[in-house]
Amino acid sequence: MTLSLRERRRQQTAHDIQLATLDLAVQKGLENVTTEEIAAAAGISTRTFFNYYTNKEAAAVGAPPAFTEAAKEALRDGSGPLADDLKLFLDQHVAALTKDEPILKMIGTVLRSNEKARGILQGFLIMERRELTECLSHRVQNPQAAAALASNTTDAVGRAIVLWEHEENLSLSAALDVVWEGTIAAAALLTSTS
Amino acid sequence: MTLSLRERRRQQTAHDIQLATLDLAVQKGLENVTTEEIAAAAGISTRTFFNYYTNKEAAAVGAPPAFTEAAKEALRDGSGPLADDLKLFLDQHVAALTKDEPILKMIGTVLRSNEKARGILQGFLIMERRELTECLSHRVQNPQAAAALASNTTDAVGRAIVLWEHEENLSLSAALDVVWEGTIAAAALLTSTS
């Protein structure tokens, strides 16, 4: 668990760069920020910036928290109603996101106006969906159903974040509750035959 | 309906550029293609390339077919089971995509390895989802449910394309059938309480 000095410094620098990037991006829009400025603000050389991130959009997005092994196992081996187990899984993931709310808000700002940043985030989301699909295929026979559930689930996180950004006075986990209710309602509508 | 000569030429050039881009991208990977090469292949200057597309990724993705007004109205005012109306809507949209299967395949190849292209496509998809959400909110009271349904629906197109790319001997519309069945199965799993 204890990281070496090198590792810790690396993570620290990566984090510093992300903060510097988001800070400048929120002020002037990421398009109008140069890598040179970011590097200066983070106290490193331009060349070093590119040793950490391939571009400023990746620096803004950073590395989103991964699913924990524990949460994945609980989902794979769970025995409750699927909807409940998925909700528990999501609650854990959203709790991890909540650790860094200010950063999350800033990333949201950037994503709204930057295509490249959206693409990078989507790369992470695709990997998350793959992980989830794999988990779910232990409980669901139909692989397309597993994929659909995984999409539903990761989409719910995205919609919860959007809702949370719009509504002041709504915590992220409360937003997830609202969104999840909508997801279940949508499922009911899809299965009803009238 | 009839476009002026100018309009037609513009569309033709835009299309030529897209084809040149995809052609080169499939051969060597879009990363290894320069805008100079693309411009040369399309018979225009580099400067003109940037008058049509802001970057090579946008040139590769092009402009996906929009939902038709007719299809949207049918969905808004439909009276059948929601799942059936959505499926009809998707069938129409997929039929439009099928018009250009070779291009679709090439775009798929690019998307698999290019983050920026994915981001651009996602920009279009976000707009489509907004349109769909708007339509659906005429039939569904809960706005979160409408959003969830819209996500489900556009995601289904994406999954159908992925399936179609993987399985030879499966038409795009057949792939959509399989994927949609999975979507309905997933909805059933989400609503069942055991």
Added chain:
DNA sequence: CGCAGATATTGCACTATACGCAAGGATTTC
């Protein structure tokens, strides 16, 4: 037709991005 206004194409110049390479500094390992 033929001209005026609008729109497209292009070259040129310039800034920003991104990476390879090599030198030098710091950290780890033994």
Added chain:
DNA sequence: GAAATCCTTGCGTATAGTGCAATATCTGCG
């Protein structure tokens, strides 16, 4: 504390992308 490893940095270079201004082409109207 010496050797191996990793990190930072500067320099050089190829490519991306945009503003500007000149030239070419198209459209509508008299």
